[in-house]
Amino acid sequence: MSGEKAGTGASAHVPVGLRERKKQLTYQAVSDAAIAMFLERGFDKVSVAEVAAAADISKPTLFRYFPTKEDLALHRFADHEDEAARVVAGRAPEETPLIALHRHFLAGLEERDPVTGLCDAPEVLAFHRLLYGTPALVARLYAYQGRSEAALAHALGGDGVAERLAAGQIIAVLRILAEANWRRIDAGESAGQVYAGAVRAADLAFAQLRAGLEQGR
Template identity: 65%
Template sequence: MTTDEEVGLRERKKQRMYQAISEAAITLFLEKGFEKVPVAEVAAAAQISKPTLFRYFPTKEDLVLHRFADHLDEAARVVTARPAKRSPLDALQRHFLDGLERRDPVTGLCDNVHVLAFHRLLYGTPSLVARLYGYQEQSEKVLGEALSEAAAGLPDAEASDAGARATEAPALTARLAAGQIVAVQRILALENWRRIDAGESAEAVWPNAVVTANRAFGQLRSGLTRYA
């Protein structure tokens, strides 16, 4: 009979394998370029077979995007775990601002040389950018589900709109909101990265990044009243 400890051990071993393969791949991609490194070379560097590699990573792009895997449900987790009296948008805004303050690479506001090299690889490779949109679509989906659940316990700011409640599809409304939120966070992060990639320091960009983030969430709040 399999114990919880054994299951946990297998899961940790699996995650270590994911990490080791991904890091081996990224090292090669940074050294030679994404397009110039075949999957077979990555497998050899990770000391596994090519079929084994594909069992862990269905596509070559996933070897790089694995670093984003832990962030797929991050926004959804923020909404779900927020304090009872804090709205979803307030929680997401606070989380993004906290990320800016600690120079979280996900916010784009990080001038660590290794992070910059990774971002240049990512944004400089069209197939990786395309795959990144797929990851963001998954983030939108789970965030939409979290917003839909959160809306059930929130005051309905749109109730005064004549006929709105009769025609609205709640799940679609939440998914549309999630798409806007994820897009805003993506654009903010990309703008921060572009400025740092152009030579500015994270410390120099930070004050304006905070102002811009607050303005962006203000725009969201004016349109997404149900979640504000």
């Protein structure tokens, strides 16, 4: 860590790192156990107490990790909350934010990244059916997207109205593209069959974003 000092100061930070890794492993294990139960029986038919028992922790401890039942299922989205912001912050000097985000999304399509919706792996399809088929999870997902918008607005230059409007449009486009891809796959098409159309849709969406955001300057 860049903030660590040499000598005793550095060694004092090691236990914190170990605790953090253990905490992350616990997050993942509890979330995985919950998702397995949700997929088997349905989100509404599994109680938080049952998840806690399956994970061998108390219910109060579970709520310290996951404030709501919905967060148990959406934990895997947590790493993606600031993904757009990270892409913008880490872009090449000659790239605009939209060019960097467009490139990143196309790369995700090529790699069949589940976040793009273009993934026909059975376990991913099952999770997406759980997500989009559960109103409470869809509603909670908007809270995650709100944090994505805030992080992206900051990466775009601040928390002003212009940055927030731009971030909101970009995050909405990414969500719509991903959901459209998943809908086609859920209807029976393979990721390979959807790929070309997904690329065209992404190109169109980012062209419209550029036109709209540049016009609004």
